[in-house]
Amino acid sequence: MANLKEIQRQIKSVSNTQKTTRAMKLVSTAKLRRAEELAKRSRLFAQKTNQVIAEIAARIQCNKVGGIENRCFLENDAPEMIDIIFVTADKGLCGGFNMQTIKAVKRVMAEYKNKKVKIRLRGIGKKGIEFFNYNEVEMLDEVKNLSSAPDMQRSSEFMARSIDDFKEGKIDAVYIIYNGYLNVITQQLHVNRVLPVDVSAYECDVEKDSMLEFEAQDEEKMLDSLVTKYAEYNMYYALIDSLAAEHSARMQAMDAATNNAKEMVNSLKVKFNKARQEAITTELIEIISGVESMK
Amino acid sequence: METLQLEVLTPSGPIFNGPAKSVTLPGEEGEFGVLPEHVSLTTLLQAGVVDIQKENGKTESIVVNWGVVQITHDKVVVLVDGAVAIRGDSEGDIAKALDEAKSLISSVADSNTMIASVSARIESAAHNLV
Numbered sequence: 001m002a003n004l005k006e007i008q009r010q011i012k013s014v015s016n017t018q019k020t021t022r023a024m025k026l027v028s029t030a031k032l033r034r035a036e037e038l039a040k041r042s043r044l045f046a047q048k049t050n051q052v053i054a055e056i057a058a059r060i061q062c063n064k065v066g067g068i069e070n071r072c073f074l075e076n077d078a079p080e081m082i083d084i085i086f087v088t089a090d091k092g093l094c095g096g097f098n099m100q101t102i103k104a105v106k107r108v109m110a111e112y113k114n115k116k117v118k119i120r121l122r123g124i125g126k127k128g129i130e131f132f133n134y135n136e137v138e139m140l141d142e143v144k145n146l147s148s149a150p151d152m153q154r155s156s157e158f159m160a161r162s163i164d165d166f167k168e169g170k171i172d173a174v175y176i177i178y179n180g181y182l183n184v185i186t187q188q189l190h191v192n193r194v195l196p197v198d199v200s201a202y203e204c205d206v207e208k209d210s211m212l213e214f215e216a217q218d219e220e221k222m223l224d225s226l227v228t229k230y231a232e233y234n235m236y237y238a239l240i241d242s243l244a245a246e247h248s249a250r251m252q253a254m255d256a257a258t259n260n261a262k263e264m265v266n267s268l269k270v271k272f273n274k275a276r277q278e279a280i281t282t283e284l285i286e287i288i289s290g291v292e293s294m295k
Numbered sequence: 296m297e298t299l300q301l302e303v304l305t306p307s308g309p310i311f312n313g314p315a316k317s318v319t320l321p322g323e324e325g326e327f328g329v330l331p332e333h334v335s336l337t338t339l340l341q342a343g344v345v346d347i348q349k350e351n352g353k354t355e356s357i358v359v360n361w362g363v364v365q366i367t368h369d370k371v372v373v374l375v376d377g378a379v380a381i382r383g384d385s386e387g388d389i390a391k392a393l394d395e396a397k398s399l400i401s402s403v404a405d406s407n408t409m410i411a412s413v414s415a416r417i418e419s420a421a422h423n424l425v
Contacts, residue, residue: 041308044308044309048302048365052337052365055365221339222338225339233306236306237306
């Protein structure tokens with residue numbers, strides 16, 4: 001009989017867990033919808049910004065002797081120090097979501113360490129920070145509670161440090177590593193180089209017929225201020241994209257957990273029925289043998 | 296009457312997207328107006344007010360803190376960092392938008408004159424709405 005009670009207790013506990021995971025899945029589904037919408041609206045801005053930057057850069061590149069002089073656009077083949085910014089979630093329970101990002105960070109770090117490049121690691125998101133702290137990897141700075149509630153102002157402030165250091169020449173490249181949203185069931189890992197901006201893809205003659213005119217004196221100045229915004233915006237976009245991915249990953253993980261719990265309850269029920277049957281049979285045998293002995 | 300296609304985009308989504316008769320922008324070198332068939336131009340904006348004259352003759356004001364505008368002959372794309380549109384259905388909404396706009400402008404503007412002039416402009420714009 002003790003066994004029966006034990007199984008019953010287990011069934012109850014598993015189905016309680018199932019209730020929790022199902023609720024978490026529903027919460028994530030709702031949050032995902034919002035995050036996805038935010039990312040979608042924001043993408044428009046990204047497209048236009050990239051377009052404007054590319055046009056101006058291409059124009060300067062083609063019309064000015066010596067091409068672009070702005071540091072933000074020059075390819076650097078031998079970087080000495082780079083910034084790696086990673087974005088993970090603040091919370092767990094989302095499958096391999098955080099681990100994928102962490103692995104990618106470790107891979108990129110190893111790659112650059114081999115090339116004898118110094119790395120400054122900057123972390124956003126509690127989970128990643130905890131991991132690197134535990135493994136005693138030094139980090140330049142740590143920001144928590146930003147990846148769960150992306151905020152343009154805070155992300156800009158965070159990014160400003162990298163941008164300033166880059167412009168001053170302290171660092172030679174800035175990478176952002178995050179797990180982005182592809183669709184409801186897949187996340188895609190991004191390793192983006194934000195600075196220097198890659199404009200090599202834009203051909204000179206593309207702009208010839210567009211007759212673009214500028215306020216003549218401020219081309220460089222405009223580019224400079226655009227690049228800052230571009231980098232800041234990229235940071236912000238990484239955050240919202242990562243948030244959408246986090247929710248989709250959690251949704252999946254919780255869905256799987258709910259299904260697992262369901263299976264577990266079923267197998268426990270079978271076990272319970274068997275044990276019950278066994279108990280009845282034993283009892284019957286006891287009664288029968290009792291009657292037999294009375295004869 | 297000809298119109299131009301105006302888009303005002305912020306990182307958190309478009310604020311205005313539609314036809315307009317004309318638009319006045321706070322350029323880095325001073326304020327300038329854009330009518331349809333304007334020559335192609337790309338320039339920086341400073342903190343200030345974007346005035347839009349809409350197709351139906353009404354005007355709308357949007358306060359911006361920084362921006363870039365790209366003008367091609369029938370299309371104007373304004374990329375801004377932070378923007379607040381002065382609009383709303385009730386007086387309460389408009390007052391709220393006004394407050395947001397004022398805090399936006401005072402967070403970037405360094406001179407009191409600019410804050411005062413922008414405040415005055417949006418207040419009069421809000422007045423016309425009510």
